[in-house]
Amino acid sequence: DVKVTQSSRYLVKRTGEKVFLECVQDMDHENMFWYRQDPGLGLRLIYFSYDVKMKEKGDIPEGYSVSREKKERFSLILESASTNQTSMYLCASSSVLTGTLLVTEAFFGQGTRLTVV
Amino acid sequence: RKEVEQDPGPFNVPEGATVAFNCTYSNSASQSFFWYRQDCRKEPKLLMSVYSSGNEDGRFTAQLNRASQYISLLIRDSKLSDSATYLCVVNTTPGNQFYFGTGTSLTVIP
Numbered sequence: 001d002v003k004v005t006q007s008s009r010y011l012v013k014r015t016g017e018k019v020f021l022e023c024v025q026d027m028d029h030e031n032m033f034w035y036r037q038d039p040g041l042g043l044r045l046i047y048f049s050y051d052v053k054m055k056e057k058g059d060i061p062e063g064y065s066v067s068r069e070k071k072e073r074f075s076l077i078l079e080s081a082s083t084n085q086t087s088m089y090l091c092a093s094s095s096v097l098t099g100t101l102l103v104t105e106a107f108f109g110q111g112t113r114l115t116v117v
Numbered sequence: 118r119k120e121v122e123q124d125p126g127p128f129n130v131p132e133g134a135t136v137a138f139n140c141t142y143s144n145s146a147s148q149s150f151f152w153y154r155q156d157c158r159k160e161p162k163l164l165m166s167v168y169s170s171g172n173e174d175g176r177f178t179a180q181l182n183r184a185s186q187y188i189s190l191l192i193r194d195s196k197l198s199d200s201a202t203y204l205c206v207v208n209t210t211p212g213n214q215f216y217f218g219t220g221t222s223l224t225v226i227p
Contacts, residue, residue, distance in 0.1 A: 031213060042219035043161075043204075050213060058214070090160055094215070102149050102168060103208050106215050108160040 003027075006091050006109035013116050019078040021112050023091030031094045032074035033106065034058075034066065036087040043090065049074055081116045088113050120144060123205050123218035131226050134195045138221045140205030141187045149208040152179055152190045154201045155220065161204055165190070195225045 007022035025032065031050050035043040035058075045058030047066040055066050063085060067075045074093075078085055092106040123140045130136050142150075149168060153161040165172050167188060171180040178191040188207075192199055205218040 033215065035217075040219070043217040045214060048214065092215075103213060105151050105153075105163045105166055106161075106206070108162070111160050113158075 004091055004093055004107050004109040006089075006112050008112050009110060011112060011114045013078075013081050013114065015082060015116055017078075017081045017116075019081050019114070019116075021076040021078075021089055021091075021114070023074045023076070023109055024072050025074075025093040025107070026072065027093065027095070027107070028071065029093035029095045029104075029107075030071075031096075031103070032068065033092040033094075034064075034074065034076045035090045035092065036060070036085075037090055037111075038087050046076065081114075083116050086114060086116045120209075120216035121205055121207050121218040123221050125219055125221060127222040127224060129224045129226055130195055132195055132197060134225075135191065135193045136195060136223065137192075138190045138203055138205075138223075139187055140189070140218055141185075142205075142207045142216070143186070144207070144209050144216075145183075145186060147186075147207045147209045150179075150181055150188050151206040151208075152177075152188070153204040153206055155204055156201050164203070192223075195223075197225050197227060200224045 004025045033048040034046045049068045065077045089112045091109040094106045095104045152164045154164045155161040165179045167179045176193045180189045202220040204220045
């Protein structure tokens with residue numbers, strides 16, 4: 001089974017702190033994603049990466065950065081945490097179906113519920 | 118216009134009922150389609166992938182209509198354990214992003 005593991009289930013941080021959320025996948029997937037999920041807004045893409053050291057902005061990248069130094073690890077960084085970044089953060093990975101342009105489904109980590117106080 | 122739109126519900130149905138959810142997508146270049154299930158405070162988990170016109174798995178049937186750009190999910194003989202939020206997800210290449218609907222809430226009532 002594919003496993004996507006996020007480093008923490010729950011985090012409480014103070015305003016202004018630098019926050020690191022780590023995500024590791026064990027299936028050699030090319031693509032990795034960071035989302036946040038808020039009530040009524042669904043999942044919104046923050047950043048994604050389709051290869052080591054590659055990153056692309058999603059819909060809401062402001063206030064965030066990412067790092068992908070190794071294929072299996074994709075880190076989300078909150079440069080200076082603010083209360084409006086209190087949310088559920090979900091990491092996901094996916095691959096490409098061999099010989100096609102189609103992608104496999106996104107496999108999700110268990111989520112990190114971040115509270116910024 | 119949102120990439121993926123779903124009726125948020127809630128849908129409250131009795132056990133044994135058949136319920137259908139619809140989802141529309143805006144990008145005609147979309148290639149891969151999925152239905153996910155998400156339980157309260159948990160991560161989304163794949164229910165079904167839809168790469169061609171449809172897919173069936175037990176009580177669940179997904180249909181894809183490319184001409185009208187919609188995907189449906191049919192649940193037959195609803196169980197209490199089907200209570201969850203169902204997310205419609207579309208992937209578009211190039212770009213390779215997943216676009217999520219906001220989810221449809223289902224509660225199956227005894």
